[in-house]
Amino acid sequence: MNRRDVIKRTAILMGGVVSAPAIMGILKGCKAKPGVAWVPKHFTQEQAYVITEMAEIIIPKTDTAGAKDAGVPAFIEEMIFEVYSEADRTKFMAALEDFTSSTGYLDLSTDEQVNVVTEAHAKAIEEKPQERPFVMAMKELTMLGYFSSKPGATEVLRYEAVPGYYNGCMPLEEVGRTWAT
Amino acid sequence: MYLNVKAVQENTYDAIVVGTGISGGWAAKELTEKGLKTLVLERGRDVQHPNYPTATKDPWDLPYGDRPTAEDLEQQGVQNRTGYTIRQSTKHWFVNDIENPYTEKEGKRFDWMRGYHVGGRSIMWGRQSYRWSDMDFEANVKDGIAIDWPVRYKDIAPWYDHVETFVGISGQAEGLAHLPDSKFIQPMELNCVEKELKKSMMDKFGRLLTIGRVANLAGPLAHDKSPQRGTCQYRNLCSRGCPYGAYFSSNSSTLPAAAATGNMTLRPNSIVYEVIYDEQKGKATGVKVLDAETGEQHEFYARVVFLCASTMGSTFILLNSISKRFPNGLGNDSGELGCNIMDHHLGAGANGDVEGFEDIYYYGRRANGVYIPRFRNIGKDKRDYLRGFGYQGGASRQGWWRLVSEASIGADLKEAVTTPGKWGIGIMGFGEILPDHSNRVTINADKKDKYGLPTLLFDTEFKENDFKMRKDMANDAAEMLDAAGFKNVRSYDNPNSHGMGLGIHEMGTARMGNDPKTSVLNKWNQVHACKNVFVTDGSFMTSASCVNPSLTYMAFTARAVNYAVEEMKKQNL
Numbered sequence: 223m224n225r226r227d228v229i230k231r232t233a234i235l236m237g238g239v240v241s242a243p244a245i246m247g248i249l250k251g252c253k254a255k256p257g258v259a260w261v262p263k264h265f266t267q268e269q270a271y272v273i274t275e276m277a278e279i280i281i282p283k284t285d286t287a288g289a290k291d292a293g294v295p296a297f298i299e300e301m302i303f304e305v306y307s308e309a310d311r312t313k314f315m316a317a318l319e320d321f322t323s324s325t326g327y328l329d330l331s332t333d334e335q336v337n338v339v340t341e342a343h344a345k346a347i348e349e350k351p352q353e354r355p356f357v358m359a360m361k362e363l364t365m366l367g368y369f370s371s372k373p374g375a376t377e378v379l380r381y382e383a384v385p386g387y388y389n390g391c392m393p394l395e396e397v398g399r400t401w402a403t
Numbered sequence: 404m405y406l407n408v409k410a411v412q413e414n415t416y417d418a419i420v421v422g423t424g425i426s427g428g429w430a431a432k433e434l435t436e437k438g439l440k441t442l443v444l445e446r447g448r449d450v451q452h453p454n455y456p457t458a459t460k461d462p463w464d465l466p467y468g469d470r471p472t473a474e475d476l477e478q479q480g481v482q483n484r485t486g487y488t489i490r491q492s493t494k495h496w497f498v499n500d501i502e503n504p505y506t507e508k509e510g511k512r513f514d515w516m517r518g519y520h521v522g523g524r525s526i527m528w529g530r531q532s533y534r535w536s537d538m539d540f541e542a543n544v545k546d547g548i549a550i551d552w553p554v555r556y557k558d559i560a561p562w563y564d565h566v567e568t569f570v571g572i573s574g575q576a577e578g579l580a581h582l583p584d585s586k587f588i589q590p591m592e593l594n595c596v597e598k599e600l601k602k603s604m605m606d607k608f609g610r611l612l613t614i615g616r617v618a619n620l621a622g623p624l625a626h627d628k629s630p631q632r633g634t635c636q637y638r639n640l641c642s643r644g645c646p647y648g649a650y651f652s653s654n655s656s657t658l659p660a661a662a663a664t665g666n667m668t669l670r671p672n673s674i675v676y677e678v679i680y681d682e683q684k685g686k687a688t689g690v691k692v693l694d695a696e697t698g699e700q701h702e703f704y705a706r707v708v709f710l711c712a713s714t715m716g717s718t719f720i721l722l723n724s725i726s727k728r729f730p731n732g733l734g735n736d737s738g739e740l741g742c743n744i745m746d747h748h749l750g751a752g753a754n755g756d757v758e759g760f761e762d763i764y765y766y767g768r769r770a771n772g773v774y775i776p777r778f779r780n781i782g783k784d785k786r787d788y789l790r791g792f793g794y795q796g797g798a799s800r801q802g803w804w805r806l807v808s809e810a811s812i813g814a815d816l817k818e819a820v821t822t823p824g825k826w827g828i829g830i831m832g833f834g835e836i837l838p839d840h841s842n843r844v845t846i847n848a849d850k851k852d853k854y855g856l857p858t859l860l861f862d863t864e865f866k867e868n869d870f871k872m873r874k875d876m877a878n879d880a881a882e883m884l885d886a887a888g889f890k891n892v893r894s895y896d897n898p899n900s901h902g903m904g905l906g907i908h909e910m911g912t913a914r915m916g917n918d919p920k921t922s923v924l925n926k927w928n929q930v931h932a933c934k935n936v937f938v939t940d941g942s943f944m945t946s947a948s949c950v951n952p953s954l955t956y957m958a959f960t961a962r963a964v965n966y967a968v969e970e971m972k973k974q975n976l
Binding site: 279280281284307339344347362365366371375378379385387388391393395399403 | 459461462463465466467468469470471472473474476591592593594595597598636637638761762763764765766767768769800802803804806807808809810812813814816817820821822823824
C-alpha cells in the first residue's frame with residue numbers, strides 16, 4: 223500500500239471529516255493543529271492536499287497567519303466549484319492533475335514542495351507564457367482569498383471599516399501599510 | 404354599483420407618480436409637500452433606509468471575494484456587462500435578466516442596466532452632479548441638430564438652486580460659464596498627484612481640473628429637513644446603500660420627506676403597464692397596475708400622472724398605452740416616442756505611471772474622483788466633430804493585487820505587500836452623443852417577460868461624430884498626462900467595450916420641444932396632447948450634454964411639479 227492509498231483509506235476510515243493535510247501531518251508524525259482542518263466538498267483528498275499545501279507555500283504562516291489559518295483552501299474550492307464557469311473549472315482541474323503528476327507532488331517532502339512551487343512560479347514570472355500556468359492561477363486565488371480574509375486584510379495589510387475622513391496627502395509612515403480596500 | 408363607486412374612490416388620489424428613482428422620488432416629495440394626496444407606484448420590492456443588506460459587511464463577510472458566481476452570471480449576464488455591478492455586495496440592486504428580457508437588433512448592442520426596487524438606480528448611481536449651461540441648451544439649434552430645447556438656463560437655474568440645497572452637492576466653485584457652479588457644500592480633497600496634474604493642466608493648457616461634484620455630504624447639509632442624513636465616512640461603499648445617509652438617494656432623502664407629509668401612499672410591487680386615456684375627457688384618468696406578487700390587476704386614478712419610471716420604463720408605458728386617439732402610443736403624434744436614444748460614450752482616455760510621491764499615501768476611501776470640464780469646441784476651439792466630452796478619473800497607489808504578477812512568493816510576498824505599489828493616474832472621457840432619430844426603441848410583442856408583458860427591442864448604434872470625438876478623448880488625455888511628467892502613458896480607445904447604454908445615462912425617447920409635430924413633451928415636461936401626463940425622467944432630454952444627467956432630472960422634475968400644481972389650482976388640469 224503506497225502513501226496515496228494510505229491517505230485515501232485513512233480519510234474513508236475517518237468518515238472524510240479529517241482533511242488530507244491533517245492526515246499527512248499525522249502520517250509524518252507531526253501534531254495536527256486544531257482549527258486548520260477543512261472538509262473538502264468537491265475536491266478529492268489528494269486534490270485538497272495539493273491545493274492546501276500550495277496555498278500555504280504561496281502565503282505561509284510567519285508572525286501572521288498563513289493561507290491555511292485564513293481559510294484559503296476552502297475559499298479556493300468555492301471559487302473553483304461555484305464561481306468558475308464549467309470550462310474554467312475543467313481547465314483548472316486538468317492543470318491541477320497535470321501539476322500533481324508531473325511534479326510527483328504527493329510524494330514530495332515539505333522542502334521539496336517549496337522548491338517545486340517556487341521554481342514553477344519563478345519560471346512563470348520570467349517566461350510569461352500565453353497560457354497561464356497552474357501556479358499562477360493558484361497564486362491569484364490564494365492572494366484573493368487571503369487578502370480578503372480577516373487576518374490578511376487586518377494583520378498583514380491595513381483595514382479601516384469606517385475611515386471617517388479623507389486625507390489625500392498623508393505621509394506613508396503615518397498610514398503604515400498598504401490598504402486592504 | 405355602490406361597491407364599484409366605492410372601489411374607484413378608494414383608488415383615487417390627487418396625483419400618481421410612477422417610479423421611485425431620482426425623478427420619482429423628487430416628484431413624490433414636491434407633490435406631497437404641496438399638499439397633494441399622492442400614490443407612488445414602484446414595480447420592484449420595498450427598500451427602506453437604512454436597511455441595505457450588505458452595507459456594513461467587511462471583505463471577509465462576503466463570499467467568493469465578492470466575485471459573481473457562474474449562477475449569478477447566468478441570471479444577470481446582461482447586467483454584468485459593466486464588469487463592476489454584479490458583485491456579492493451589489494447584485495441585489497440589479498434585475499434578473501432572465502425574468503426581465505429585452506431584445507437587441509441583430510449585431511447592435513444596447514446595454515440596459517436596471518434595478519427594480521424602491522429607490523431604483525438612485526441607490527447605485529455615480530452621484531456625479533453637474534449643471535447644464537446655455538452652451539448645452541443652445542447646442543441643437545446652433546448646430547442644426549434635431550430640434551431646439553424649449554428651455555434655457557435662466558428657466559432652470561432657480562430649480563437647480565432648489566434641488567441642490569436639499570440634496571447637498573459637494574464641490575469647488577470655479578466660475579466657469581459653461582459649467583455653472585452649484586450651491587455647493589464643502590468640496591472633497593484632491594490627493595497630491597491629482598494636484599500635480601491640476602497645476603500642469605492649467606499652466607500648460609489653460610484647462611481646469613476640479614474635484615468631482617458629487618451628491619455626498621462632505622460636510623453637513625444646510626437644512627434640517629433630513630435628520631436621517633449624516634456626513635460621508637469615506638468608506639466608498641456607496642453602491643451598497645449608505646446606512647449613514649451620506650449620499651443622496653430617494654430612500655435616504657426624498658421619500659422620507661414625502662412620507663413625513665402624511666400625503667404619500669407608497670405601493671411597491673406595482674408594475675404600471677398602461678396609462679388610462681379617456682377619449683371623452685381627452686385626458687388621462689389613471690394607470691393600470693399589475694401586482695408583481697399576486698398577479699392581480701388594479702386601476703388607480705388621479706388628476707395628474709407623473710411618469711418617472713426611467714427613460715425606457717416610461718417610454719414602454721407610453722408605447723403600451725394604445726387608444727383610439729393614440730394608436731401609436733400615448734402622446735406619440737410626432738412619431739418621436741422611442742426615438743433619439745442618447746447616452747454618454749466612454750471607454751476612451753489614458754493612464755500613466757507616476758514617479759515620486761513614494762513617501763505619500765492617503766487615508767480614507769474617497770467616494771469621488773477628479774473632473775476635467777469640457778474644453779473642446781468652446782470659444783475658438785473647433786474640431787471636426789460636434790460637442791465635446793469631460794473627463795473623470797483619479798490617482799491612487801497600487802494595492803496587493805500588483806504582486807500577483809511580480810516575483811515575490813512566500814514570506815517575501817507577505818513582506819513586499821505591506822508597502823503600497825507605485826502611484827498611477829487615469830482619466831476617461833464621457834462624450835456627448837447626438838440625438839439621432841434612427842437610434843430607437845420599440846415594443847416587441849413577440850417576447851414576453853415573466854409577467855406576460857411585452858418587452859422592448861433596441862436598435863441603436865454609435866455614429867461618426869462619436870468615433871471622431873473618441874480620438875480626442877484618447878489623445879488629449881495622453882497629451883495632458885505626458886505634459887504633467889507622468890511616465891509610460893497609455894492611451895486607449897475601445898469603442899467595442901460598450902454598447903449604447905453602458906454609460907447608464909439613457910435619455911431622449913420622449914423629448915421636449917416647442918412643436919408638437921416634432922416632440923412628445925412641451926417645455927413643462929407635459930405631454931403635448933395629453934396635458935395631465937408629465938414625464939420627468941431622462942426621456943425628456945432633447946440633447947445629452949456631456950455631463951452626468953441626474954441633477955438635471957431633479958431640477959426639471961421639481962419645476963414640472965410646481966407647474967402642474969399651479970395648473971391644477973387654476974383648474975386647467
